Amino acid sequence: MTQMDYVLAAYIVAGAGIGGLLLWAYVAMRRAEHEVKELKR
Amino acid sequence: MHRFANPARFLKIARPATAILFWLGAGLAAFGIYWGVFIAPADYLQGESVRMLYVHVPTAWLSLSGYAGLGIAAFAALVWRHPLAEVALMATAPVGAVFSAVCLATGSIWGRPTWGTWWVWDGRLTSMLVLFFLYLGVIALARAYDEPGQGAKMASILALLGLVNLPIIKFSVEWWNTLHQPASITLSGSSIDPAMLWPLLTSALGFGFLMGAAILMRMRALIAEQKVSARRARMAAA
Numbered sequence: 001m002t003q004m005d006y007v008l009a010a011y012i013v014a015g016a017g018i019g020g021l022l023l024w025a026y027v028a029m030r031r032a033e034h035e036v037k038e039l040k041r
Numbered sequence: 042m043h044r045f046a047n048p049a050r051f052l053k054i055a056r057p058a059t060a061i062l063f064w065l066g067a068g069l070a071a072f073g074i075y076w077g078v079f080i081a082p083a084d085y086l087q088g089e090s091v092r093m094l095y096v097h098v099p100t101a102w103l104s105l106s107g108y109a110g111l112g113i114a115a116f117a118a119l120v121w122r123h124p125l126a127e128v129a130l131m132a133t134a135p136v137g138a139v140f141s142a143v144c145l146a147t148g149s150i151w152g153r154p155t156w157g158t159w160w161v162w163d164g165r166l167t168s169m170l171v172l173f174f175l176y177l178g179v180i181a182l183a184r185a186y187d188e189p190g191q192g193a194k195m196a197s198i199l200a201l202l203g204l205v206n207l208p209i210i211k212f213s214v215e216w217w218n219t220l221h222q223p224a225s226i227t228l229s230g231s232s233i234d235p236a237m238l239w240p241l242l243t244s245a246l247g248f249g250f251l252m253g254a255a256i257l258m259r260m261r262a263l264i265a266e267q268k269v270s271a272r273r274a275r276m277a278a279a
Contacts, residue, residue: 001154006090006150010096011078011093014146018248020139021136022254032261032262032265035265036265039268
């Protein structure tokens, strides 16, 4: 493996971790806030 | 601070702030990484592998500052019983856990070409792993009780006890012999060349905004979940 392969691996891991966190936080927030609106109706 | 402890007032600010932090953070992080990976020079000693700096160091800084924030929220939850402090505590823990996991993983990947090993049980790496476990402990304790208030109280106590780990992480490279290099950026200055320092600070600011956006999203979700539970309880009682 070249040094750039390790660099690429590090950014893939970071992208998956932080991207996954943001996606989970967004979906959970939208779902919970949608549920509040539904219950208010 | 007490003025913003009202969830309605908090939500009024958090809704626009979430989008601003997210888009600003995504833009700055992407620009900082592009600058660091494609424009900044390689290191004279480490070569190309130094380009992992622009993600590893920001996630390390944010793991530590996230835990300091967790400690402040825990203190406010225990002492003043702020309605939002417990929410902030429970929102910050999973976000900090992911940032510290990314810091550990990218550090391990950087260690292989630089030190010749993925992992070594030295002071810096071990204390960082302890920080990750502390985040997991706070998440687990907050969910371990049927009574949510009791869970938050126990999680707050653990979060406060865990603060002792922050100076251990910071000074581990000075107290013990370690493969990890000492700090390059201190209060008195930086030993990093500006060609590498600026992209590092840009990506750190970007990741910081993204962390803020994730915490706000988690807080909004938790507040909405509390509203749903309260409304369902009222409907069941009626």
